[in-house]
Amino acid sequence: MDSAQAYGYMLYFVSLMTMGGIYAIMCLGLNIQWGFTGLFNAGIAGFFAIGAYVSAILTTAESASHLGGYDLPIALGLVGAMVVTAVIAWLVGLLCIRLRSDYLAIATIGIGEIFRLILKNEIWATNGARGIAKIPLPFETLSEPWNKIGFMLLVLAVVAVFYFVIERARLAPWGRLMTGIRENEQSARAAGKNVERFRIEAFVCGSVLMGLAGGLMAHYIKFIGPGATEPLTTTFLVWVMLIAGGSGNNRGAVLGAFLLWGIWSFSEVLTGRLPAELAVKAAYFRIFLIGLLLQVVLQRYAGGILPERRPTTNKVA
């Protein structure tokens, strides 16, 4: 193996860890919603897209083709992405959170669709189908590969921070209450808990992470448009990551994200070597196989790789 080849492998590894990390953030978000609280969010890609667009609009240089840009520092762009996603998720929560899981699932699909329509059609703000380009990458002044490595470290640091915060929250009364709402809403209500408020809290917290992941992705690929990510594939991948890793388990969520992204990316490398005609079809074959993997996990290993472990209580009944 010569040094150029080794360098190529190293860059590939860095991109794997970066993308895996971005998905891990979304996966932790879904874990708060579904794993802890039992809220079905099928509109992950919608919140992801909002975060991506907000951060892109805030940080790009002024442009005639879309709203802004306001040329703000990237950190502010990411904070803005989280704030805007939080506000939108809160509004969505007010509207939909009382719905039972089945209805919530349908409603979130609808919300994701409407976000997509808005981003595609409000050309004055988003430049429509042509998207927003020239989004700044952090550490841009560093030379390659250090800028990429720097970004990877940033993403991994974000994953680590949120892992510890969410793990802490899971063991705290807040997390136990969320599990209580998931397992038996009536008893949580009987215990005097404001179930709606806590469900909205979980929904907002999870969606904020999805927005943050969107912001990071926009900076990473330096472009965001309606076609940059296929919304259903993104949403679906995050779901498979969480279920395979272990719904309700934060370590499982992170592990699932890196593992599934590894499989997904590696299979793309393999199918990329096929002739063009077959390669297009192979892309759909990969989605089919990921779907099949989900079914196998659901039926045979319902807990995932790292099943949920409830915090033990001091009292023994």
Next chain:
Amino acid sequence: MDFINFYLIPGLVLGSIYALGAIGVSLVFGILRFANFAHGELMLIGAYTAYSLMQFTGLHPLIVLPIAMLFTSLVALGIDHTFYKPFRASKSTIVIVASFGIALMARSAVQIIWGVDTFSYSSGQIQMPMILFETLRLSPKHVWIVFSSIVLMIVVHVILTHTRTGKAMRAMSDSAELAQLTGIKTESVVKATWVLGASLATAAGVFLGWDSHLHSMMGFYMLLPMFAAAILGGIGQPYGAMVGGLVVGLAEELSAYPWLGDSPLLSPAYKAGVAFALMIIMLIWRPSGLFRGRVF
């Protein structure tokens, strides 16, 4: 007259298509107790199967429809047996995740077999609309779609009210436990539900493809309006689903009519939002739907 030609008639056509799809969504929801996210993909499979049959035989869509219905029913039964049956006893939320996966698997299967290009049932020639009373323009395919939908809905009505299976389906939709106590074989009712749902979905898919064209995302785009229609009519209420489908279809088309001033009331780009808004209003205001369906 523009109102009738370009808003009311397309609304009725779309409404009939939604109604056919929504009956299946509503019955599956009522009898199997889960929101089947893959229902749009049954439409997709039905529509593409009909396309291949037409290519193969050169026959009219309405003639190949029964064969496509049969094929889609078999696919639905196979999916149910392999992927949904293991979860019959568990919490319904797990099945929704499974059906979400099935939807993507079914769509990618269609994309692998038929590719992602759009197809059309009509091979190029444009049928001239009939002109009635000098200003009313009726396209023959629209007449056929609405007429066939009405026939199919009458068939559904006869099945539900005059056959043992149909009565058992309604009983199970009302209360699965009571139905079981009276000796109804639940598994055979479940099978009948899938056959009925898949057949109607096939008809909806073929009509939609006939009205416009076939593409691999058509099933997904139908999902929201179909659920809106089913919820509007009341879950588990097939007649409610018919009315709900018409209401959603008409609302989507009529929302683009210039009711105030000269510009469309709502930009046609946001049509999909109409179904969503109707659904949310209904779920908050009256979750049991217009026809007093079940609330889960």
